Amino acid sequence: MWEPVNKDLLGSAQETKKSLTYWQDVWRRLRQNIMAMIGLIMIATVIFLAIFGPMLSGFSYSEQNTALANIAPNIQITNISGEDYVLVHNDYKLIEATKDGELIGALEILEDNKTEKYILYLINGKEVKFDYSLAQKNKVKGSNSMENTDMKTKYDIYVDGQLIDKYDVKNVWNKTYILGTDNLGRDVWTRVLYGARISLTVGLIASVVNLFIGVLYGGISGYEGGRVDNIMMRIVDIINSVPLLLIVILLMVVISPGLQTIILTIGLVYWVGMARLVRGQVLSLKEQEFVLAARALGVSKAKIIVRHLIPNAIGPIVVSMMMSIPSAIFTEAFLSFIGLGVSAPEASWGTLANDALGGIRSYPYQLIVPSVAIAFTMFGFNFLGDGLRDALDPRLRK
């Protein structure tokens, strides 16, 4: 009835499945997490745009055109006659545009009368008078005229002496500068993309510094323990207790402000959190039996840290690294915003926001664009970081 199987015959029947490696397993779980994948796509988009965007936008980040300064992404164009449209700029001037919203450029000025407050333009052989004396009149009459931002009440347009309907306007998207221009007539879209390069560079360097200095420092401190650990952690405490702003300002004295100062500062400070995290992980891991087994085999200290301890702490390390990138980007934006960052004409998201602050009432889009860029990137990294934390936790392995 029952008899032992011939072992040789069994050999071919027993096939072993090629097992998933750790990272394949992580990737499988990460793919199932919709939020993490959204985050990953967001980050990929930002990285792609940062690398290729400035090449494709058609403008350079420093190219100025003061005639076309402060033009919003969504513009109102007024029909002069036939196919001729003009954009009435908040700075009391007319800019020629096509009916699709392409900006042609500054117009030929026949007369600029500052006492009577009108400008005479020549458009396609027609004499266009832009009379902004109403602004002064309405200001006197109006009760809270200081708050009056409605441009419509401030001007009249005459074509060949004939008053035209200034309310006959059309809302179009700015085809030339898709996100408008800043106060020097630079393309905001190009500058935001260029800012993404700087912000991502800072984020990347912060994470690399985190990884190398923080992980090794924490690993050595945790594994050595005792007096070495004590001294190394007190150094960390000292670094951690000096405010970031103070370090930046002090470094400004030594080296000139700019990207390298920010990178240096972030490099000096950002690994501290990671070092603490890794030390804590290593402290709990080093008492595990697999570490004792490696020691009993005579594996060297460096190899134990690199091959046994750090790979087992990789989950928290990767998550912390992911979370440190947005925080570094935010620090850079903050430092640039308060004027300690990159200098003009270079742009980072922080300096863009800072530059836009002056014209926040008239040109809010200049502030919104970099803010959205910062928020978008933060969301991306945080979603991915959260997803990775779940994916890297072996307890959730299915």
Place this chain on the structure above:
Amino acid sequence: MASLLEIQALKKYFTKSNGFIKKVEQHVKAVDNVSFSIEHGETLGLVGESGCGKSTTGRTIIKLYQPTSGRIIFDGVDITNFSEKEMLPYRKKMQMIFQDPYASLNSRMTIADIIGEAIDVHKVTTSKSERDDMIADLLTRVGLMKDHASRYPHEFSGGQRQRIGIARALAVNPEFIICDEPISALDVSIQAQVVNMLEEIQRNTGMGYLFIAHDLSMVKHISKRIGVMYLGQLVEIGDRDKVYSNPAHPYTKALLSAIPIPDPLSEKAKNRIILQGDVPSPINPPSGCHFRTRCKYSTKECAKCDPVLKTIENNHQVACHLFKQ
């Protein structure tokens, strides 16, 4: 011929400092004055309750802990104060099998890497193919398949993991293996398999074992001699049959009476010795004989002087004042 391993008055104290302003140093006397020796091809079983210092003894012998005092003589060489570098050749001769098959394998490494690490450190093989062959051979020796090499520890059961742990220890062809409760985390049926495998390996290679366990019947099965530890001290040591049939120390008697007998009638009739009180703290062990607080035979002499191991019959020593030389 010298003993394979000789332990002389081994002590391992763990220092614990308390207090912030006034530092108070306390010593946990995990291993306190333990001496024994193991011959080539012999198995010494080390038994005792939890926290009595069995595992610490094992770990101190293999120098995972630096001993506080005493001497460890391996193959006639005193390795007590050897540096990590000097120890390296002895790490090849002395290996360890761990208790928890789940914690003792690095979950981020494949089985080939886990076993291969031992081979790499001691450069047992010279070429990649030789290394692969050796890993395959080791896996077959411990009853696994060679295809298992590319797998990760979490894909194995507890018994299989313990076999991997044994394969790792065997990879360097040691002369002596410390088995630190290798079977206590396994099912009974798997325990028998692993113990039989260890015995077979011993028969084939003639290596010595220090078998640490708290399962008395399993220790009786595998060991030639048995040492009984209580609160960091060796209270009795001798040939297996002598210790089991004629236990001398009151603690050994109590310990052995706890072995269940697989027969309800004799189990009922058995005279079980139940010790009173708890194990004293190893920070402040009782003076004299450590066992005197729980011993019904204790006398004034027990509190005054430390008992030393005395030979009561051939190959049977006990540390108790009840026995006079």
